[in-house]
Amino acid sequence: MLFDLVATIIKMAVFLGVLMGAIAPLMVWVERRGAGLMQDRPGPNRLGPWGLFQPLADVFKFFFKEDLTPALADRWLFLAAPALALIPALTTFVFIPFGPDVEVAGRMVPLVVSDADAGVLLFLAIASLGVYSLILAGYASNNKFSLLGGIRASAQLISYELAMALAVLAVLIPVGSFHLGRVVDYQHGLWNVVPQFLGFVVFLVAAFAETNRLPFDLPEAESELVAGFHTEYSAMRFAAFFTGEYVAMTTISALAATLYFGGWSLFGFPEWAAGALAGLVGPFWLWMGLIGLGVLLAKTSVFLFFFVWVRWTFLRFRYDQLMRLGWKVLMPLALVNLIAVAAATVAGWL
Amino acid sequence: MIEVAVFLLFAALALGSALMVVLLRNPVHSTLSLVLTLLAIAVLFVLLGAPFLAALQVLVYTGAIVVLFLFVVMLLNIGREEIATDRGLVQKGAAGLGALILLGMVGAALWQGTAGHELAPLTEDFVSLEVLATQLFGRYLVAFELVGLLLLVAVIAATVLAARPTPGEPLAAGDRLADAAPVERGGPEPEELAEPTAPSTAAEEAR
Numbered sequence: 196m197l198f199d200l201v202a203t204i205i206k207m208a209v210f211l212g213v214l215m216g217a218i219a220p221l222m223v224w225v226e227r228r229g230a231g232l233m234q235d236r237p238g239p240n241r242l243g244p245w246g247l248f249q250p251l252a253d254v255f256k257f258f259f260k261e262d263l264t265p266a267l268a269d270r271w272l273f274l275a276a277p278a279l280a281l282i283p284a285l286t287t288f289v290f291i292p293f294g295p296d297v298e299v300a301g302r303m304v305p306l307v308v309s310d311a312d313a314g315v316l317l318f319l320a321i322a323s324l325g326v327y328s329l330i331l332a333g334y335a336s337n338n339k340f341s342l343l344g345g346i347r348a349s350a351q352l353i354s355y356e357l358a359m360a361l362a363v364l365a366v367l368i369p370v371g372s373f374h375l376g377r378v379v380d381y382q383h384g385l386w387n388v389v390p391q392f393l394g395f396v397v398f399l400v401a402a403f404a405e406t407n408r409l410p411f412d413l414p415e416a417e418s419e420l421v422a423g424f425h426t427e428y429s430a431m432r433f434a435a436f437f438t439g440e441y442v443a444m445t446t447i448s449a450l451a452a453t454l455y456f457g458g459w460s461l462f463g464f465p466e467w468a469a470g471a472l473a474g475l476v477g478p479f480w481l482w483m484g485l486i487g488l489g490v491l492l493a494k495t496s497v498f499l500f501f502f503v504w505v506r507w508t509f510l511r512f513r514y515d516q517l518m519r520l521g522w523k524v525l526m527p528l529a530l531v532n533l534i535a536v537a538a539a540t541v542a543g544w545l
Numbered sequence: 546m547i548e549v550a551v552f553l554l555f556a557a558l559a560l561g562s563a564l565m566v567v568l569l570r571n572p573v574h575s576t577l578s579l580v581l582t583l584l585a586i587a588v589l590f591v592l593l594g595a596p597f598l599a600a601l602q603v604l605v606y607t608g609a610i611v612v613l614f615l616f617v618v619m620l621l622n623i624g625r626e627e628i629a630t631d632r633g634l635v636q637k638g639a640a641g642l643g644a645l646i647l648l649g650m651v652g653a654a655l656w657q658g659t660a661g662h663e664l665a666p667l668t669e670d671f672v673s674l675e676v677l678a679t680q681l682f683g684r685y686l687v688a689f690e691l692v693g694l695l696l697l698v699a700v701i702a703a704t705v706l707a708a709r710p711t712p713g714e715p716l717a718a719g720d721r722l723a724d725a726a727p728v729e730r731g732g733p734e735p736e737e738l739a740e741p742t743a744p745s746t747a748a749e750e751a752r
Contacts, residue, residue, distance in 0.1 A: 272577075313674075316600035323608025327580070330615050334573055342619060349616040353609055360604075373597075373674075 198302060206308045210288050213492070214442055218499075220250035222441040226503050233507040253434075260430035265337060268427065272335035277432045279328035280439030287322050287446045290314040292376045293459045294487030295466070297480035306459075306484050307376060314375045315367060318450060319360055322405070325443060326352040329407070329414055329424045332436070336427035344423030347514065348414035351404055354521035355411075359401035361529035362394040365536040366454045369545040379458040388455040390545060394532040395455045397525050402447045404521065406440060409506040413514055448498035449491060456494050459487035552592055559585035572618045576611060583607045597674045 224239075224247060231238020240246040264273055294306030311317055326348055333345015367373060370381045381387075388395050404411040415423030425436050452458060459465060469482035512520070539545045562581035569575045583606045590599035681689055 269573075272573075311596060313596045313600045316597065316604065320600045320603035320608060323604055326608070326612055330612070330619070331577075334615075334619055346616060346619050349612045349619075353612055353616075356609065 198300075202299070202304050203308060206306075207289070209488070210308065211285065213488075214285060214288060214445060215438070218445050218492075219438050219441045220254075222444070222499060222503075223250040223253060223437075225500065226506075229500070229503040230507050233504075257431050257434040262430040262432060263427070265427050267337045269335040269337065272331045273427075274432075276328045276332035276335060277428065277435035277439070279331065280325065280436050281442065283321050283323075283325040283328075284439050284442035284446055287318050288449065290318045290375055291446070291449045291453055291458075291491070292379055293491045294483050295376075297483050299478075299480045304480070305376065306480075306487060310376070311374075313373045315363060315373045315378070318375075319356075319363065322443075322446070323352070323356055325439070328436070328439065332428065333414075333424040336424075338427050340420045340422075341424050341426045344414040344416075344420050344426070348407070348424060351407075351411065351413060351517060351521075354518060355401040355404035355525070358397055358521060358525035358529045359405060361526070361533050362398040362401065363454065365391060365394045365529075365533045368533075368536050369540045375453055375458070378454060379460055382457040383460060383462075386455060386457045390539075391455065391532065391536065393528060394536070395451075397529045397532065398451060398454070400520075400525060402451060403502070403505065404517070406443045406447055406502075408440075408444065408502055410509040410512050411517060412511065413517055416511060418511075444499060444502055445495060448495045448502070451498055452491060452494035458494075459491045461490050465490055548592060552589065555585045555588040555592075558582075559589065573615065576614050576618055579614070580607055580611050583611065597677070 227249065228238040228240075228246065231240075238246065239249040242248040242252055264270060289308035290311065292305070292307035296303050296305045298304075307314075309317075329348035329352075330345045333341045333343070333348065336342070366378065366387055370378050372378070378387075403409075407414055413423075414420075415425065417423070420426070425433055428436065465483065465486040469479055469486050472482045472486075473479040536545065559582050562578045562585065565578040566575045566582065569578060583602060587599040587602040587607070590596070590602060
């Protein structure tokens with residue numbers, strides 16, 4: 196009991212440290228330098244080597260800005276919305292495995308924070324709560340631009356959630372389990388992206404819409420809605436929305452890597468490397484956890500760069516185009532993929 | 546011990562927030578109370594050993610259906626004044642009667658289910674995903690498919706009701722576009738709203 200509790204707390208601390216201490220600030224840097232790269236300009240390169248300390252300067256700037264609450268805002272909801280942006284995004288990471296079950300001091304410890312059987316479903320369920328932060332921010336600000344952003348967010352996220360869930364479901368059919376660890380085990384020989392390429396494309400497009408990234412960032416379309424749902428937010432509350440967006444991008448990228456690209460596994464390499472290193476120094480479980488986490492983060496960061504790449508390459512959709520794409524293209528494609536995968540599984544091809 | 550404490554906490558939260566859904570005057574606040582109720586019930590599902598039901602509850606109801614509620618409430622921009630109806634004697638009486646009937650039904654169901662015989666313990670066979678699936682797609686397959694059909698009918702009906710007449714096609718008897726136009730407030734003429742091409746054709750005729 197105490198052992199499990201300590202193990203869980205350590206695993207949660209590692210994830211929280213990686214997400215909030217490394218990935219979110221690094222993404223700020225990658226986004227700004229990436230924008231510079233793609234627009235043929237240097238980007239912020241003054242502070243630290245290659246401008247790496249720029250996120251630190253940004254955080255200090257946010258701390259010293261005035262924290263405003265509009266007089267006619269719905270005060271409690273206005274204060275709750277930024278926190279709600281962070282909580283679901285941080286929570287969903289507990290279902291992503293970063294290694295197999297390992298033996299620590301004579302006990303089996305799964306290298307995932309929550310070893311729930313319905314892991315994928317719980318991931319989708321908690322991730323779907325993130326939309327409330329946008330809706331509440333839009334409503335509580337008492338500003339018509341914010342309200343329009345919130346309304347757009349609610350309609351958009353519902354439309355794309357369906358296609359995403361159907362794509363994920365197709366992954367689970369041949370695996371026969373809702374457990375993300377089993378999904379990783381299943382991809383030992385061949386990554387899911389090969390047999391399920393159509394589902395992967397649907398998932399990827401829906402992921403962009405779910406995280407409100409360009410070309411689907413209609414809730415904050417600055418050319419029409421000032422800044423959309425977060426128009427009235429300033430200082431650290433605004434930064435919380437920003438951080439929430441990056442953390443949500445990271446979790447959805449980690450889910451994509453786990454569902455379609457083998458998660459922490461790399462054709463037996465992590466197990467082999469951990470075994471070799473444990474022969475020299477340190478216990479096996481520590482090396483396994485570190486290497487598994489490293490492989491998972493490497494795959495995740497490829498997706499994160501892809502998010503930035505797409506943002507500075509494509510134009511924003513019009514709202515009717517967004518809705519049409521979601522319901523008339525992605526939904527039927529996801530259904531076709533689901534039926535094809537189910538048929539192939541029954542026929543014994545997968 | 547911890548389970549009892551968690552149960553009491555979340556049962557109280559579910560009941561309290563359910564009460565707030567009806568008592569709060571602001572429709573957005575009411576809807577958010579509904580979110581709390583559904584989340585608390587999801588926790589109760591987890592306590593009963595059915596995490597699958599809990600996940601579905603959050604995914605479908607909290608994550609999608611209540612978001613649609615909020616969408617409609619915010620889109621129509623219902624203020625607190627508009628929702629505050631006059632609470633007449635008839636309304637109060639009807640509400641009380643409805644509550645009594647519901648209480649009676651729930652009480653009767655509980656009494657029938659528990660009186661006289663021992664309650665079976667909650668086992669894995671009762672709540673597991675596998676049993677749920679085999680029951681749903683085996684014993685209750687016809688009922689399950691009928692519910693699906695009912696939803697399909699509802700979707701088609703909503704689409705038909707919401708469909709706008711295509712330009713150039715005369716309005717059908719049931720169309721209420723003219724009624725909806727704010728004529729008395731000096732808004733555009735109802736004909737213009739109903740027929741977007743009307744101004745240009747009128748101008749051509751004038752020429």
